[in-house]
Amino acid sequence: MxxxxxxxxxxxxxxxxxxxxxxxxxxxxxxxxxxxxxxxxxxKGNYAGILLYNKEKRTVILTRQFRMPSYLNDTSDGFIVEACAGMLDDDAPEECAKREALEETGFKVKNIEKAFEAYTSPGTLSELAHLYVGAYEDDMKVSKGGGADEDEDIEVLEISFTQALEMIKTGEIKDAKTIMLLQYAQINELLN
Known part of the structure; x- marks a missing residue:
């Protein structure tokens, strides 16, 4: 055709x-x-996101930050728990994921694995998400994190994998990329 x-x-x-x-x-x-x-x-440009996980401790690193669009939805206080992510800018997706992990969480991860790519709202947004997972150890924490931009106010959360999955059920985690990455970790038994 x-x-x-x-x-x-x-x-x-x-x-x-x-x-x-x-x-x-x-x-x-x-x-x-x-x-x-x-x-x-x-x-809008494409972005990369990453779920950091520790198999031994069975924990994940997530962030909490204010998001105006969710605040305007009337069903949220605007604070979203999510996996760290950022715009590609001129970086390759893998480098962007590593950069965002460092800037937002303070963890300098070396080896990461591509999980998948996804359009999170293809009926409205042009952006494509390049999503990764990466193992972290406590000694990879090289800064406090919290974001590199002056308008970023990011809280770093280390929570159990079980709690993160429960937060999906309770609605505490509503971010699509985060839900998909947590489910990817569960399906692929990354924390078993």
């Missing part, structure tokens, strides 16, 4: 943390019908 999407026009609606665009395009259905559609798309 020929190309199924033909972009007709892109209009910039906002340029800030995200570039919000309206994209007008012709879409060819599976049955051959062509329909003109329009979608608002938040274009």
């Amino acid at each position: 020929e190309e199924r999407v033909k972009i007709i026009e892109e209009r910039s609606l906002s340029e800030g943390w995200f570039n919000l665009k309206e994209v007008i395009y012709d879409y060819t259905w599976f049955n051959g019908r062509v329909q003109r559609q329009s979608r608002e798309v938040a274009k």
Whole structure:
């Protein structure tokens, strides 16, 4: 089948943390019908995230920080427990994951493993998450963490793996990348 999407026009609606665009395009259905559609798309760069785990202690390192979008949802106080993550900028995904682990948690991890890639909200966001897991030991802690940017106020949490899984059930962890990484750790028996 020929190309199924033909972009007709892109209009910039906002340029800030995200570039919000309206994209007008012709879409060819599976049955051959062509329909003109329009979608608002938040274009943002890709990011990398990492779940740090200690098999011997059966613990994970997570962070807690304020997130304005979740605060505006009316179901949250805005403080989100999550695996550390950050924008790729000009780094390769693996290097970004290591950088973010150091900046946010203070752990300098060496060997990490790619878990998977995922779009967390493909109906709205263009960003692709490159997600990793990495074993940590106490002697890898080289700084207090908490973030490198002056607008970051990050609390570092070391919690048991069992507690982290329970926090998904209770709703204390609602961040998609974190839930996926914890479930990846559980399925692949990283802490058994």
